[in-house]
Amino acid sequence: MRPTVRVSGRDRLLDAVMALSAAALGIATVFSSPPVMPSSKVMLIVNVVLAGALLLRRRAPLALLWIAAVATVVIFTVDQAAPGVLIAHGPGLDAGSTIPPITPFAAYTALAQGGRRRAAPPVALLILFAAAPWESISLHRLIPSLSQAAVFVAGPALLGMYVYARQRLLRSLIERADRAERERHLLAERARAEERARLAADMHDIVSHRVTLMVLQAGALRVTADNERIRAAAESLRTTGCQALEELHDMIGLLRATATPGEGGCRRDGETEDVNEDASDGGDGSGDDEGGRASQDRERPIPVPDVRPLIAESESVGVPIELVEEGDAGLASQVVARTAYRVVQEALTNARKHAPGAKVRVLLRHRRQWVDVSVRNTEPTCPGDAELVATGGGMGLIGLRRRVELVGGTLRNGPTSDGGYEVEASLPTWGSLGEWSEAQGAAGET
Known part of the structure; x- marks a missing residue:
């Protein structure tokens, strides 16, 4: 399914300028070929109608190119069958006189839109009729014919291919920049999620363990103490410790919830970095060592x-x-x-x-x-x-x-x-x- 083409006001103005240019070129072609005959009005109308088709060049570029190719064949066939009906000069017409003025615009548009393979047959057909090798018997007529084919068909087609390749390159560079920016944000979010997971694991493994031990010791003191004030203080300490554990549990659950792996993936709750585990197991937890030395320490059994x-x-x-x-x-x-x-x-x-x-x-x-x-x-x-x-x-x-x-x-x-x-x-x-x-x-x- 072909995507919907959005045409801006600037693009519409450019299309109108192209259509007027093609119409003016068609009118100039008719009136610059003496003698001007009444039948030339038919060719004038044909050129103006074809020029109007340029207003749809963005929506149907390949169809416009085929229209130019078919019009070329029809004009050539009619002129060969009935000389003078469409073109003022007779059987000895110029090499490019059957090429409609919209041809360079149609060739450029079709190739600039990326339809290189589908545009190849009509472009080849237009080049053939523009060069008219069947009339270029001598060298002095072959060179102008080839030049005319290059200017009216091959040149615009190559320019369109260049524009399409440049646009693709620009889009690719923009997409890469956008992708790199998205990846940077994802990596930053993943780092934050991993840090939350590490914090949750350390809080559970270290703080929760110590607070639980403190609560049990307070409970034992409450049972064994002889002094009523000591028992009351121990009970208050035990209750406060239980509340702290409950709040700690809620905080760990929140950290683990925010550290849930997403599309980019992140480390699971129970996975922690070695350097953090070193600190939790009684090491100095220093993070100022050199990278190589820290890596060797982690790998040492x-x-x-x-x-x-x-x-x-x-x-x-x-x-x-x-x-x-x-x-x-x-x-x-x-x-x-x-x-x-x-x-x-x-x-x-x-x-x-x-x-x-x-x-x-x-x-x-x-x-x-x-x-x-x-x-x-x-x-x-x-x-x-x-x-x-x-x-x-x-x-x-x-x-x-x-x-x-x-x-x-x-x-x-x-x-x-x-x-x-x-x-x-x-x-x-x-x-x-x-x-x-x-x-x-x-x-x-x-």
Whole structure:
């Protein structure tokens, strides 16, 4: 379907000027060919009518070119059959006398509109009749005939092709500039979305974990304290902590909602940059290191982080925990090591919130190229803190599953047969077999 052509006032004025020019050229052609006969009025009318067709050149450029070609054939045929009816001179007409004055305008318009293949037959036909090789027997007549064909048909057609190619180039450059601007905006929006996702992950992994621990410690102080003022202060601290967790949960949900991947795509909620994870795991978090040095630090393998500080924190609020390690701990990529740490951290936080009084067993099993992490708690022996439980939204395990899947691992979680709950993750120590091979090669070189 051909797109609708919008013609501006300036374009209409230009079309009118072309039509008047073609009409004037047609009138001049008729009256400049002596002798002027009464039959010349027919050719005059034909030229004026054809000139009027130029007003539609933008809407039907190819049809206008065919009209010029057909008119040329008709004029030539009539003049050959009945000399003097349309053209004043007889059988010895000039090479270009049968070419209508609209021909150069029609050839230019059709080629400038991009119809090169469909315009080729009428252009070739017009060039043939303009050159009239059947009459150019001698060289002194062939050169003017070819010149006339070049000026009236070939020249305007080539000019139209040039204009079309230039317009295409300009459109292409404008589209590229627009595309680059759109991509710049999309990249900026993606960077903002990724930053929101990182903030949400860090807030959940670090702040939420610490605040939950603070609430549990305040609850334990409320139960064990002998002084009524201390118990009241501990209860106030616990209530404030629960409110803070609820507000923190709402803020994390808002950040994750605004960081949802769009058409351009962005990092998922659970995925975080290594440098941010370094800071959350106790590093100095400095971002002023040189790029190459920071990249080398991220690629350097590290042992699986020690989870005993996490266990000590939970034991400080009365959660009995058993730590079991199987196999020899080896090195792992930093992202996998931190993911294993996050699995234990999230599972212990959930056990403290949802299973008060339960016993917890943390299992770290080190295998070749894999590390298994399992955190299992027994059935809770006392009811949980309703305010503390209400602060959760289930997003912790969702983000944790995404973390594990991003490094090529698997996460399983659910209730156990004895009424407890278990979170189990299997992580490849190097993220992928290719990463393992590269690490082995680097180890062999050192």
